[in-house]
Amino acid sequence: MTTHAPQAAKSQVTTAIDFERDGIQTGCLQVPYSHDRDAYGFIPVPLMVARHGDGPTVLLTGANHGDEYEGSVAIMHLMHALKLDELKGRLILIPALNFPAYLNGTRTSPVDKGNLNRLFPGDPNGTPTQMIAHYIETELMPKADYILDFHAGGITMDYVPMLFVNRPVDQAAADKTEMLIKAFAAPRVMYLDSLESELMIGSAARKNGTFFATGEFGGKGAVGAEGLAIIERGIRGMLQALGVLPAAAPMDDAAPSKRYSFRGDHYIFTPVPGIFEPTFELGDQIKAGDLAGLIHDPYRPWAEPERIYFKADGLAVMKRLLARVDAGNCLGHLAEEER
Ligand SMILES: [Zn+2]
Numbered sequence: 001m002t003t004h005a006p007q008a009a010k011s012q013v014t015t016a017i018d019f020e021r022d023g024i025q026t027g028c029l030q031v032p033y034s035h036d037r038d039a040y041g042f043i044p045v046p047l048m049v050a051r052h053g054d055g056p057t058v059l060l061t062g063a064n065h066g067d068e069y070e071g072s073v074a075i076m077h078l079m080h081a082l083k084l085d086e087l088k089g090r091l092i093l094i095p096a097l098n099f100p101a102y103l104n105g106t107r108t109s110p111v112d113k114g115n116l117n118r119l120f121p122g123d124p125n126g127t128p129t130q131m132i133a134h135y136i137e138t139e140l141m142p143k144a145d146y147i148l149d150f151h152a153g154g155i156t157m158d159y160v161p162m163l164f165v166n167r168p169v170d171q172a173a174a175d176k177t178e179m180l181i182k183a184f185a186a187p188r189v190m191y192l193d194s195l196e197s198e199l200m201i202g203s204a205a206r207k208n209g210t211f212f213a214t215g216e217f218g219g220k221g222a223v224g225a226e227g228l229a230i231i232e233r234g235i236r237g238m239l240q241a242l243g244v245l246p247a248a249a250p251m252d253d254a255a256p257s258k259r260y261s262f263r264g265d266h267y268i269f270t271p272v273p274g275i276f277e278p279t280f281e282l283g284d285q286i287k288a289g290d291l292a293g294l295i296h297d298p299y300r301p302w303a304e305p306e307r308i309y310f311k312a313d314g315l316a317v318m319k320r321l322l323a324r325v326d327a328g329n330c331l332g333h334l335a336e337e338e339r
Contacts, residue, residue: 009124013135014042017049019092019143024050024084029135031128033111043100043111043128048079048093055089055244056145060235061136062094064117064149064201066101066109070161070217070227071150078235089244092140097149098129105221107154117151118197120204136201141208146242149201149212150231153219153318158282160317161227162188162260162335163215163234166202176211183241184234185254186215190317190335191261220321260335265311267333268292272306276325278332284316286334293331310334 012032017025028044062072072095079093096102098116101109108115114129122133141147153159163186168174181189192214197203205212217231218224233254239245270276274295280286287310294305314334325331 011124011131011135011139013131013139015047017047019049019090020051022051024048024082029132031131031135033128045094045097045099045132048082049090050082050084050087050093051090052084052087053089055087056242057090057092057143058239058242058244059092059140059144059147060094061097061147061149061201063096063102064098064151065107065115065154066096066098066103067105067107067154067221068150068152068219069221069223070152071215071231072096072102073223073228074150074231074235077232086246087244089242090143091239091244092144097132097136100128105155107156117201118199120199120201121207133201133204137204137208141205141210144210146238147201147205147210147212148235148238149214150217151214152217152224152227153321155219155221156320156322158219158319158321159216159227160188160283160315161215161217161224161230162186162190162317163213163230163257164190164192165213166206167191167193167261173211177213179241180211180213180238181257183237184213184257185237186230186234186257187255189257189259190215191259191338193261193263216318259338260315260317261338262314262317262333262335263312266314266335268308268310268331270295270306270308270325270329270331271327272297273326274298274306276320276323276329276331277305278319280310280316280319280332282316282319286310286312286314286316288312295325312336 028046030042075095100111104110109129112127119133123130217227240247278293292308296305314336317335319332
């Protein structure tokens, strides 16, 4: 780790891509990384930039956490299908923001242990993951009108697929948010209220005044078919609504999205280490006082397990997958439907 550099410092990340040029360009961001096996090289972060005609710039990103795949695969499908002459505007497509973590199949980077979505605003002279965060915030975000950053539960969690939007603070934000919700047509939408960390990509977008949405679209460290389909349908709907892609065929009518929010007491944690035996399923409708699971003590297997109860009503939207837990680990969380 290095000391904090002034925010005005220029990124050391470079690319051969010219973001202002018309056409489809592919290549990578080059994140300098000097280490025992390579003095002058870089870590690549592959991307495609497509620009044609007049229209907004949309930045689509996946694998901000390296073990979250649904968004990443949806963005690759979009790359394969993209026809330049149909485009009006600019697409910046990055399937795997934390590329070393993505190759390693882990949430954080094997290079520096960096959790990209807890490292904003980054550091131009920091570790590779800090440099990626800084580049996104200072170079990519100012170019973008809309950012969608797709997440999932990774190898440790599973999520009910949901689009996440910031709670609008004014009418202009409300109009854009409603446009996105309708166009994306996810079965469920989660409002982010005050729980968002200042270290996340969403707060960087807010500082840049860029419209931002995210979401959790599955998990299990796999490419979930349901989450993938929701993202692909959502990207197409959004780009058509923005006029970036032609609205060739009318989209099939989707039911209105159900809307949810969550609070601190929707989370459950274990106070003790042990073996977690869940007693709920993802998508269960939970009542306060319902049993969430048992924590067995591996050192005293004959002892009664610790019983974990839910503290609120709601839909079980996240469930921990790993049985082995330490004290303080999160076991799951609920969300409350807004009516
Ligand atoms: Zn994530």
